[in-house]
Amino acid sequence: MIEITGLDKHFGALHVLRRLDLRIAPARVTAIVGPNGAGKTTLIKSLLGLVRSDAGSIRIKDTVVDGDVSYRAGIGYMPQIVRFPENLSGQELIALLTHLRGSTAPRDEELIEAFALGAHLRKPVRTLSGGTRQKLNAILTFLFQPELLVLDEPTAGLDPLSSSMLKDRILSVRGAGRTVVLTSHIMSELEELADDVAFLVDGRVAYVGTLFDLKHMTSQTNLERAVAAMMRRGMAA
């Protein structure tokens, strides 16, 4: 689904991505993990064209990411936090994104129902709680049935019930053959969701493989321990 080759990026003196190579398989959930500052956010933003790399290439399905914007019609991006325009309602935001995406496909309104958000969508965003805004963020990501979902800390700020509904939704779109790339600091959550794990250290992929193999390789029983073991190993190297 995604093929990243030799991706390199500097922010001033900071070398954030160092000739990173990564392949992400279709119809699977891939978790991107790694210590703070490993380049996770920069990698995700590169997929969306928010960050332009210095060298290397990204191919998503059959399109090379190089300035043409139409490939993004197939991507749903859920940023960690969004501050929506205060005086617009959820419905207006949905209408705006529908127009910008030129989307005519049937909408995925399952999350709106799951979150019972219908009535809140008519109110201005400024009156909504932080959790409700985050639900709106999730709804907008799934609404247009994108083939690729890019989720940055998707459950941050959600209560346990909403969080588990969102996780169910992630697994069900994966089941429907769509691809999910996500980051999270909550290892138990990744353990529940992820098929594959890409482990980033210092702007490189230190490990990529199935969750099962990672645990096996580090002889740990859960992901948190396995990742901690990888980080220790990374520091020793």
Added chain:
Amino acid sequence: MTTTLKVTGYGVRNLVRSRWLLVYTLFFFAAAEGLLRFSADGTKALLSLTSVVLFVVPLVTIVFGTVYVYGAREFTELLLAQPVRRSQLFTGLYLGLAAPLAMALGAGMAIPFAMNGAAHAADAGTLAMLVFAGAALTAVFTALAFLIALRVEDRLRGVGVAIGVWLLFALFYDGLVLLLVALFADHPMEKPVLAMVLANPVDLARALLLLRFDLAALMGYTGAVFQRLLGGSTGSILAGTALGLWVAIPVAIGQRVFRRKDF
């Protein structure tokens, strides 16, 4: 094109409902209404209103604009992740901020004059020019606000830069010009001063307005020189064109910065 208009439309809708914009509109309403009541005639009221506009519009536009662009940062990222071109998005965001500010200013000033009706019909042309100059200043300082918010990562520093830019153009500039004139008192200074007027959008707007009042000498040294050298329509056309460039160039630079930026 429709993408630009859509983004503009949502920006306008968001701002028109904001309390800040209401306060801004009411401020100009109160200023125009008050000055009309307490001035002997409409022309004097407009003259005082000119000073208010030249002082307040650049300040509010650049500070509010900078804060607004910073606040919209995350939403802008979400919009950038949609299949839209950056250039269209930038134009939409820019117009979505500049247009409501200009509308607030225009409505706030025009309504009191309209309510006072025929008595001030003679001032309609001057009022229109004042609204136009205010809108032009809004366009200039909104563009500068975008430039600052896009280039300066730290928000607090960005607001500081915005206030600094305003202080320079609205307060210190005339003093600097006077200082230069005093220093080079032995030399003919009219052409350099004219050039300095062209380099400051606030002075340009002032020149444009004062050429209508025939009172240029009353308001600042630069205004007086401008009128002496370029009275009448030549001056108006030159000032208008220069003001147009003051909108076009920062917008073009902002567009370029926005297209190349890493978010």
